[in-house]
Amino acid sequence: MAERLGELLVASGVLDREALDRAVAEKNRRGGPLGLVLVEMGLLGEEPYVRALSRQLQLAAVVLDPAKVDGAVVRVVTKETCERYGLVAFRLDRERGLLDLAMADATSNEAIDAVEAATGLKVRPFVAGPRAVDRVVQVHYANGAAAQPPPAVPAPTPRPAASAQRIDDLEDAVRRLEGLVLSLIGLLVDDGKVDREALSKRVAKSRGGKGR
Helix, strand or coil: CHHHHHHHHHHCCCCCHHHHHHHHHHHHHHCCCHHHHHHHCCCCCHHHHHHHHHHHHCCCECCCCHHHCCHHHHCCCCHHHHHHHCEEEEEEECCCCEEEEEECCCCCHHHHHHHHHHHCCEEEEEECCHHHHHHHHHHHCHHHCCCCCCCCCCCCCCCCHHHHHHHHHHHHHHHHHHHHHHHHHHHHHHCCCCCHHHHHHHHHHHHHHHHC
């Protein structure tokens, strides 16, 4: 759904109509996800791209490190599907049959449906930068590594319907809250009310403290 992705970026104010038209023309010429085309053409930086989509879709963003992503999880989805839709699997909840996807275009219901049909897993979408997604795919599909079937998922312990619904509602609320927090931080940084370097140091210090 390149059209919807482009419209969201224009509506968020990070992309103008002329730039979108140029990117769509280039995408039609060479193929590939629109997000990757936009970033590679220099029409939009990866950070504002991720921040805008996270804000517009109210989805949490994920920072991908190829060295920290399990290759077995990545290869649950075929390389062809990853490259066609600009996505990569980065986390698998075997017990509950859930697959977390980092998506350069999290508006694509077609992509989510394709992955769910191929894997038999329930997809949870996250926003990610198109170049970051591409790097993970290239690293973990190097040397022609083939896709692997998802590990067998044990049947979940039956839960009362009301309890299951409450858990699902809570997960949705947490993801929306994560997206809103990211959007708020982005707005504060853009407005100059928060210093980006100071914020990065504070986050690093906080993570270091949690690890002790």
